[in-house]
Amino acid sequence: MSVDVGVAPARKAKNFPLYQTLTRFVRDPLREIQRISNAADGQVARLDLGASRPFIVTHPDHVQQVLRTESEIFVRDGTFWRPLHGLFGDSIMSEYAEWEVSKRILQPVLSTKTIRSLSEHMASTIDQAVGELAGPAREGRPIEVLPEMGRIVNDTVTRVLFGDKIRQAEADRLIPAMEQLATSIAFRFLLPFVPKSIPLPGDRAFAEGLRAMDETLFELVDRFRYDAGEGYDIFTALCKARMTEGSGLDDTWIRDNLLAMWATSTETTTVALTWIWPLLAGRPDVAGRLADEVRAVVAPGEAVRPEHLSELPYVRQVVQELLRLYPVGWIFPRITLKETEIGGVRVKAGQTVLISPFLTQRLESVWEGAAEFRPERFAPDKARTYHRYAYFPFGGGPHQCIGRHVFNMEAELILTSVISRFTPQVQPTEGPVEPRIGATLRPNQPIHMLLHPVEGR
Numbered sequence: 001m002s003v004d005v006g007v008a009p010a011r012k013a014k015n016f017p018l019y020q021t022l023t024r025f026v027r028d029p030l031r032e033i034q035r036i037s038n039a040a041d042g043q044v045a046r047l048d049l050g051a052s053r054p055f056i057v058t059h060p061d062h063v064q065q066v067l068r069t070e071s072e073i074f075v076r077d078g079t080f081w082r083p084l085h086g087l088f089g090d091s092i093m094s095e096y097a098e099w100e101v102s103k104r105i106l107q108p109v110l111s112t113k114t115i116r117s118l119s120e121h122m123a124s125t126i127d128q129a130v131g132e133l134a135g136p137a138r139e140g141r142p143i144e145v146l147p148e149m150g151r152i153v154n155d156t157v158t159r160v161l162f163g164d165k166i167r168q169a170e171a172d173r174l175i176p177a178m179e180q181l182a183t184s185i186a187f188r189f190l191l192p193f194v195p196k197s198i199p200l201p202g203d204r205a206f207a208e209g210l211r212a213m214d215e216t217l218f219e220l221v222d223r224f225r226y227d228a229g230e231g232y233d234i235f236t237a238l239c240k241a242r243m244t245e246g247s248g249l250d251d252t253w254i255r256d257n258l259l260a261m262w263a264t265s266t267e268t269t270t271v272a273l274t275w276i277w278p279l280l281a282g283r284p285d286v287a288g289r290l291a292d293e294v295r296a297v298v299a300p301g302e303a304v305r306p307e308h309l310s311e312l313p314y315v316r317q318v319v320q321e322l323l324r325l326y327p328v329g330w331i332f333p334r335i336t337l338k339e340t341e342i343g344g345v346r347v348k349a350g351q352t353v354l355i356s357p358f359l360t361q362r363l364e365s366v367w368e369g370a371a372e373f374r375p376e377r378f379a380p381d382k383a384r385t386y387h388r389y390a391y392f393p394f395g396g397g398p399h400q401c402i403g404r405h406v407f408n409m410e411a412e413l414i415l416t417s418v419i420s421r422f423t424p425q426v427q428p429t430e431g432p433v434e435p436r437i438g439a440t441l442r443p444n445q446p447i448h449m450l451l452h453p454v455e456g457r
């Protein structure tokens with residue numbers, strides 16, 4: 001892989017033969033990209049992968065230009081989005097007019113006001129799902145963190161997506177099928193330039209997952225075809241829109257949007273909530289302060305309620321800092337519709353620009369002590385001093401994550417619920433736990449954790 005850290009528009013990227021660059025990149029892609037980002041230190045850099053030569057843009061001013069001020073030039077199209085379009089169709093994850101329709105319908109469903117209406121439902125689902133950890137805790141049996149966080153998140157997201165319209169048996173079929181889709185897309189996501197006619201690992205699992213998911217989803221759509229009923233959930237909003245907006249929106253549009261919402265909401269939240277435990281284990285002082293705050297607000301035996309959250313400012317800080325180090329939607333590309341300049345570098349129409357909160361948020365010139373987990377950065381008196389695009393785990397501009405309020409509420413409720421009942425103890429691992437590149441940033445090995453029940457709780 002070659003890097004061209006350029007300021008002069010005429011400067012050309014240096015090329016390496018594809019086989020050399022690909023082997024280095026494939027061996028440890030995240031480390032390689034981070035090395036390049038650190039070397040460029042905020043200047044526009046260019047990756048040379050042979051078949052594709054995207055720019056990497058990390059400086060907060062440049063990120064702002066791409067995501068916000070020139071968002072009409074930098075669009076979600078091109079090679080990197082192709083596999084996602086095959087998956088999500090003309091849904092909220094697309095671009096242009098098709099995206100606008102879904103955005104107009106879905107954004108209000110996820111506003112802070114509507115989420116507040118769903119929050120009681122979410123909190124009781126979380127209380128029940130976290131309660132299931134009491135068994136292994138009592139028996140002194142360590143849990144595997146990622147699947148357990150996944151179970152809690154899946155139960156919660158199912159409520160946000162379907163309210164009480166989905167039956168337990170349907171949820172039990174849907175959840176594994178959706179999970180299979182989310183994990184089997186990884187190779188297509190990483191190698192978007194490989195044509196569909198060339199098989200990749202995960203293709204078969206993907207097709208199976210899609211079949212299983214479609215069976216359940218289309219059954220549900222059929223049941224509510226003529227009467228969407230009431231509810232603050234996403235499914236109801238989509239069914240109502242199809243009824244009122246006419247023939248443009250069909251069953252497939254509902255399926256595509258449900259799948260898009262599922263994929264964007266479960267994997268991201270699960271992976272983020274997996275990283276929190278090793279981070280806390282590395283900072284016992286932070287873990288102690290967190291436990292003190294939570295246990296002073298949530299009484300023994302009491303279920304966590306949405307009203308508790310306003311009394312838990314440190315929980316919020318911890319979640320914010322978690323997403324600085326592990327912004328699980330870690331990289332997202334744009335394609336340029338018309339020639340422009342970023343930081344003095346000419347970017348022509350049709351070229352790809354990569355935006356990565358992971359890289360920007362780990363730049364030493366942007367965040368002092370960038371590699372360290374320090375929730376104090378987000379203390380109320382400090383939180384506003386950084387550049388808007390020094391911290392953008394949810395993106396920005398027109399495509400800014402519409403699920404950020406759901407995530408914040410869900411993550412804070414889950415973290416509070418676990419800490420109010422248990423003292424976690426992460427088990428030693430063989431070698432350091434590192435993020436592994438993929439659609440999100442899963443850990444490279446399983447993380448196990450003992451949960452010690454807190455006395456009297």
Ligand code: HEM
Nearest residue numbers: 264265268272328329332393394395399401402403406407
């Ligand atoms: C840790 C949690 C999450 C992270 C880090 C995250 C990150 C992001 C990012 C970076 C984008 C912008 C993508 C782009 O500009 O191309 C995005 C978009 C989106 N996110 Fe999230 N997200 C999270 C949770 C959620 C949740 C819980 C939901 C749904 C309930 C959700 C739904 C969406 C949707 C629908 C979009 C597309 C918005 C649009 O294009 O208009 N996300 N997310």
